[in-house]
Amino acid sequence: xxxxxxxxxxxxxxxxxxxxxxxxxxxxxxxxxxxxxxxxxxxxxxxxxxxxxxxxxxxxxxxxxxxxxxxxxxxxxxxxxxxxxxxxxxxxxxxxxxxxxxxxxxxxxxxxxxxxxxxxxxxxxxxxxxxxxxxxxxxxxxxxxxxxxxxxxxxxxxxxxxxxxxxxxxxxxxxxxxxxxxxxxxxxxxxxxxxxxxxxxxxxxxxxxxxxxxxxxxxxxxxxxxxxxxxxxxxxxxxxxxxxxxxxxxxxxxxxxxxxxxxxxxxxxxxxxxxxxxxxxxxxxxxxxxxxxxxxxxxxxxxxxxxxxxxxxxxxxxxxxxxxxxxxxxxxxxxxxxxxxxxxxxxxxxxxxxxxxxxxxxxxxxxxxxxxxxxxxxxxxxxxxxxxxxxxxxxxxxxxxxxxxxxxxxxxxxxxxxxxxxxxxxxxxxxxxxxxxxxxxxxxxxxxxxxxxxxxxxxxxxxxxxxxxxxxxxxxx
Amino acid sequence: xxxxxxxxxxxxxxxxxxxxxxxxxxxxxxxxxxxxxxxxxxxxxxxxxxxxxxxxxxxxxxxxxxxxxxxxxxxxxxxxxxxxxxxxxxxxxxxxxxxxxxxxxxxxxxxxxxxxxxxxxxxxxxxxxxxxxxxxxxxxxxxxxxxxxxxxxxxxxxxxxxxxxxxxxxxxxxxxxxxxxxxxxxxxxxxxxxxxxxxxxxxxxxxxxxxxx
Numbered sequence: 001x002x003x004x005x006x007x008x009x010x011x012x013x014x015x016x017x018x019x020x021x022x023x024x025x026x027x028x029x030x031x032x033x034x035x036x037x038x039x040x041x042x043x044x045x046x047x048x049x050x051x052x053x054x055x056x057x058x059x060x061x062x063x064x065x066x067x068x069x070x071x072x073x074x075x076x077x078x079x080x081x082x083x084x085x086x087x088x089x090x091x092x093x094x095x096x097x098x099x100x101x102x103x104x105x106x107x108x109x110x111x112x113x114x115x116x117x118x119x120x121x122x123x124x125x126x127x128x129x130x131x132x133x134x135x136x137x138x139x140x141x142x143x144x145x146x147x148x149x150x151x152x153x154x155x156x157x158x159x160x161x162x163x164x165x166x167x168x169x170x171x172x173x174x175x176x177x178x179x180x181x182x183x184x185x186x187x188x189x190x191x192x193x194x195x196x197x198x199x200x201x202x203x204x205x206x207x208x209x210x211x212x213x214x215x216x217x218x219x220x221x222x223x224x225x226x227x228x229x230x231x232x233x234x235x236x237x238x239x240x241x242x243x244x245x246x247x248x249x250x251x252x253x254x255x256x257x258x259x260x261x262x263x264x265x266x267x268x269x270x271x272x273x274x275x276x277x278x279x280x281x282x283x284x285x286x287x288x289x290x291x292x293x294x295x296x297x298x299x300x301x302x303x304x305x306x307x308x309x310x311x312x313x314x315x316x317x318x319x320x321x322x323x324x325x326x327x328x329x330x331x332x333x334x335x336x337x338x339x340x341x342x343x344x345x346x347x348x349x350x351x352x353x354x355x356x357x358x359x360x361x362x363x364x365x366x367x368x369x370x371x372x373x374x375x376x377x378x379x380x381x382x383x384x385x386x387x388x389x390x391x392x393x394x395x396x397x398x399x400x401x402x403x404x405x406x407x408x409x410x411x412x413x414x415x416x417x418x419x420x421x422x423x424x425x426x427x428x429x430x431x432x433x434x435x436x437x438x439x440x441x442x443x444x445x446x447x448x449x450x451x452x453x454x455x456x457x458x459x460x461x462x463x464x465x466x467x468x469x470x471x472x473x474x475x476x477x
Numbered sequence: 478x479x480x481x482x483x484x485x486x487x488x489x490x491x492x493x494x495x496x497x498x499x500x501x502x503x504x505x506x507x508x509x510x511x512x513x514x515x516x517x518x519x520x521x522x523x524x525x526x527x528x529x530x531x532x533x534x535x536x537x538x539x540x541x542x543x544x545x546x547x548x549x550x551x552x553x554x555x556x557x558x559x560x561x562x563x564x565x566x567x568x569x570x571x572x573x574x575x576x577x578x579x580x581x582x583x584x585x586x587x588x589x590x591x592x593x594x595x596x597x598x599x600x601x602x603x604x605x606x607x608x609x610x611x612x613x614x615x616x617x618x619x620x621x622x623x624x625x626x627x628x629x630x631x632x633x634x635x636x637x638x639x640x641x642x643x644x645x646x647x648x649x650x651x652x653x654x655x656x657x658x659x660x661x662x663x664x665x666x667x668x669x670x671x672x673x674x675x676x677x678x679x680x681x682x683x684x685x686x687x688x689x690x
Binding site for chain 2: 031034058059068089137143162163183190191194199235243250254270271285287297
């Protein structure tokens with residue numbers, strides 16, 4: 001069996017498992033219903049919302065057009081500020097760079113703030129294999145680190161777990177703490193557990209929400225304070241981000257920040273907005289002595305080549321498309337099997353990883369359009385997903401730089417569409433086909449593969465629409 | 478690794494995108510007067526369990542002195558500069574004052590385990606989002622507003638701006654970014670378990686803003 005068909009079978013198995021897990025579906029349903037309502041409360045005025053979306057779209061589109069010069073400007077400005085910049089083509093290089101920095105600084109313990117790019121590179125695994133201790137400090141990330149699971153959502157990584165499951169994990173890993181399912185108490189316990197870790201960690205690793213080229217500033221958006229701790233308490237701070245996160249000006253930041261927090265969690269602003277432009281300066285008493293930025297490509301520069309698909313790179317990772325997806329709410333994040341789930345995952349992952357590896361993800365979409373409507377930077381997600389579906393079965397040669405194009409093409413399916421195309425171009429034959437389909441409709445087979453596993457087979461109507469219209473007296477149908 | 482940079486930039490340069498319209502500077506003008514800004518700031522801050530009190534310039538040291546024992550806060554961290562000096566001059570013997578005067582490495586455990594409350598000034602505030610604006614420096618370092626369980630921040634009423642965009646523009650931040658700039662909008666919080674809000678996860682559990690008029 002080819003790799004392309006294996007991915008489809010495995011995806012269907014994961015879907016099946018997710019749909020049969022009632023607890024999981026209940027957890028997602030209740031969490032997402034709340035998030036959607038809170039987002040809607042933040043945008044009472046649709047005119048203002050649309051103006052803000054357009055502003056945010058323009059900021060991101062402008063940054064992508066000027067991306068090469070902005071990245072150079074960012075590097076120059078950061079270097080001038082005393083922050084060291086590293087470039088990585090792929091996850092292996094990014095991990096190696098980070099390991100080398102940690103090794104040179106003799107760092108053994110690392111606290112991490114939330115970073116989806118570090119999930120792309122599987123950084124924790126890489127560092128742990130080389131003997132380092134890595135502690136996730138975001139509460140949700142800490143929970144799934146205990147459970148040895150990947151995040152199931154890009155903003156709320158432990159959204160698939162309820163309080164009883166979290167309490168169970170704490171009982172296993174922290175038996176010294178009395179068992180409780182009370183969320184406030186669990187939160188306080190985490191504070192105590194992680195505090196000593198923060199105090200004694202040698203290095204901190206974080207992501208970046210926006211990197212400002214004009215000033216050489218790394219911006220981090222968070223609520224807990226773990227991001228500030230990871231970037232302030234240890235003596236070394238390493239930030240890792242994708243090359244698309246750069247923006248041109250400091251004045252680009254306020255609209256992005258506003259629409260990010262409102263779209264992501266329905267908050268007018270997060271508790272902390274942390275802007276880092278330098279390591280500790282002479283006379284300053286805290287902050288890391290060295291700050292590094294690792295810029296990761298990992299397929300992003302390739303995506304930028306296609307004038308339609310490059311819209312994918314506008315994403316600011318708010319997760320609104322995921323929260324509003326009718327498929328995601330049923331499946332949860334793990335069923336997708338990729339770092340980024342939901343609509344943005346459907347658009348991004350086949351481009352990043354290849355259609356031959358994960359192209360079948362694009363089938364997990366009803367084309368309802370909800371994701372495109374809520375996207376704060378107006379990424380036309382349904383259009384992109386549809387395009388990738390077409391690329392997956394496209395048999396023609398083209399310059400589009402998508403790996404695995406046409407790998408999901410099935411000769412039977414392609415043949416059926418060829419026949420249809422031919423019929424449609426020949427009116428006489430088409431009328432004959434219609435006559436046969438309606439008059440001989442009793443010949444429709446009762447079993448039509450996957451379709452009839454849960455449904456009865458469709459049967460053509462006794463009369464075609466043309467015939468019915470003519471009977472009703474329409475002359476120019 | 479300079480080859481990586483060359484390759485990445487080379488790929489980006491090899492495909493020139495059509496110029497997009499440059500974004501206009503975002504400055505939603507609200508034109509609120511000071512009273513309105515105070516009201517908006519207070520409403521936002523209280524919505525996320527931030528405490529807000531309005532005090533006259535000569536009242537605040539006494540207010541803090543009276544409030545600390547009520548809340549059983551004994552170890553008070555101060556920095557240097559006008560806020561710290563004013564409070565130090567007014568403080569009585571029952572308050573254990575600790576100055577942030579050595580590099581963090583020398584006294585990390587004390588800061589993490591013993592300090593009950595930190596007292597700092599602010600650069601200003603944002604009315605629309607209910608945010609404090611801090612530029613931590615050698616006088617008032619970064620961890621003051623993060624490690625102690627309680628943070629008391631002084632905000633001059635005439636330093637309240639409509640929103641972030643207005644502040645950046647009118648104070649010309651782009652030409653003079655500090656080591657670290659912060660917006661703080663409430664006590665530390667999380668909703669990572671069942672999307673239920675819980676306060677005081679890693680940063681302060683209590684954030685008290687004193688608006689000074």
